[in-house]
Amino acid sequence: MVESIRSDIVAGILSEHAALPSERAMAEQYGVSRMTARRALEAIEAQGLAYSEDRRGRFVSPRRVRYDISERVSFAADARASGTDLEITVLRKRSIRADGALSAELSVPMGEELHEYTRLFRINGHPILIETEFVVASRCPDLLDHDLRQSTTQVLEQQYGIAAHTGDVVIRMCPIQPDEAAMLGLPPYQAGIELVQTIRDDAGQAFCLGRQIWRGELAEFSARAIVNR
Incomplete structure (x- = not known):
């Protein structure tokens, strides 16, 4: 799950500032719990590939x-x-x-x-x-x-x-x-x-x-x- 999203970001399939799926959408797509989906999104963010905006969700980071x-x-x-x-x-x-x-x-x-x-x-x-x-x-x-x-x-x-x-x-x-x-x-x-x-x-x-x-x-x-x- 983490590697799939990471690959899409690195390949440019998910462009800069594109919204990432919500925890609920991730959980449904991959058949996992919302806690697991949350940890996956947090891992993407920890790698510097995404950023959070209060109450809006997570987005693909621009070039640093x-x-x-x-x-x-x-x-x-x-x-x-x-x-x-x-x-x-x-x-x-x-x-x-x-x-x-x-x-x-x-x-x-x-x-x-x-x-x-x-x-x-x-x-x-x-x-x-x-x-x-x-x-x-x-x-x-x-x-x-x-x-x-x-x-x-x-x-x-x-x-x-x-x-x-x-x-x-x-x-x-x-x-x-x-x-x-x-x-x-x-x-x-x-x-x-x-x-x-x-x-x-x-x-x-x-x-x-x-x-x-x-x-x-x-x-x-x-x-x-x-x-x-």
Whole structure:
């Protein structure tokens, strides 16, 4: 049963975002219990071949979005280069003051002005990730006046001469909180992937802290290890 569905997905018989059979339909088709059918569908999802949408069922996963963490990559530019239909929605943008955690991460004084913006990324109409970034305002005073529905990496480089040189990246599994889950079309507390990165310029000064929440079944991360002996 699992292998049959998997083969149909890999062969393209079931196309991207096509609805998978319900547990009841699976049970009737293969003559098994609904519990067995549920486990089969969960196995397909665990292999990254399907994703769930709250109250709507399971669907065939699209081609995974690859994110290279060897350097700070423009996700927007990469998505457009691959021929996908990328849409970025700015959910919020504002100026805030650095609290203790942000001042420590960005090595700025408490109360330093920061730009904060949150964006939702969709590919081919389907939500992929939510991103919130904090940027040191003194480095780019009018950043929030720019169109943030594009690569902010390019905006920082072209408008302010700020280029990413190094970064610290942490990736962890996390339960997606209800408000974020709703925007990603997921049930509350479903497992997702959290990526946090602190970006520094060529002088080693941190200028941006970013947090991304990914739908786990749609993401692929790559990295390059450098071993100093």
